[in-house]
Amino acid sequence: MRADARKNRDHVLAVAGAAIAEQGVDVAMRDIARRAGVGLATLLRHFPTREALLEALLRTGFEELTARAEELESSSAPAQALGTWLRECVAWTTEYRGVTVLMASAIDDTGSALHASCVTLRAAGARLLTRAQAAGAARSDLDGTELFALVAMLAWVGDQPSLAARADHLFEVVASAVLTDAG
Known part of the structure; x- marks a missing residue:
């Protein structure tokens, strides 16, 4: 995985962790993408x-x-x-x-x-x-x-x-x- 892609993936994981800590495991994928500043397609490319x-x-x-x-x-x-x-x-x-x-x-x-x-x-x-x-x-x-x-x-x-x-x-x-x- 390219360094920029890994950095993006790690950022999404960090944001997802914070969102799940706040809202629980049912937090919407769209909300995680928005919080991470990426599109839903980008989130789903990393995590289908x-x-x-x-x-x-x-x-x-x-x-x-x-x-x-x-x-x-x-x-x-x-x-x-x-x-x-x-x-x-x-x-x-x-x-x-x-x-x-x-x-x-x-x-x-x-x-x-x-x-x-x-x-x-x-x-x-x-x-x-x-x-x-x-x-x-x-x-x-x-x-x-x-x-x-x-x-x-x-x-x-x-x-x-x-x-x-x-x-x-x-x-x-x-x-x-x-x-x-x-x-």
């Missing part, structure tokens, strides 16, 4: 569907969270690694209004552009959970799929204006139910 745009936008964050899990796995105690990663994952997921619904449906939809990124993210969390379980620091009756669901649930709470003020407290409640503090 809303899902393609979301996949490009979210993939970077998923990759960063996956890398963060690997970093925490090698540098932190099991309970601390899992707790830190959960908090960071929920915080990132809450940045984009409505993304939790997309993540929850993409995890089982192999045809979704978001599927592979969601599966990779779930696997990263599952590794941290398994490590914490082996150390006796996390409940043994949870698996990676349930952990992924808890992330989605906690992010959804933070996405609701009437519940957002309680999101930190509810995170602590859920985290204390997952972590046994034995590790």
Whole structure:
């Protein structure tokens, strides 16, 4: 890709991220194009569907969270690694209004552009959970799929204006139910 085309694409992604943070994943593609100062045809040339745009936008964050899990796995105690990663994952997921619904449906939809990124993210969390379980620091009756669901649930709470003020407290409640503090 030419340097100017990459710069244009990166600008559109940045604008799309801000628009989705404000208005949610259903923001009109035309609005994103207008905010980015490009024509709709230009936006659609880079991202032919809303899902393609979301996949490009979210993939970077998923990759960063996956890398963060690997970093925490090698540098932190099991309970601390899992707790830190959960908090960071929920915080990132809450940045984009409505993304939790997309993540929850993409995890089982192999045809979704978001599927592979969601599966990779779930696997990263599952590794941290398994490590914490082996150390006796996390409940043994949870698996990676349930952990992924808890992330989605906690992010959804933070996405609701009437519940957002309680999101930190509810995170602590859920985290204390997952972590046994034995590790």
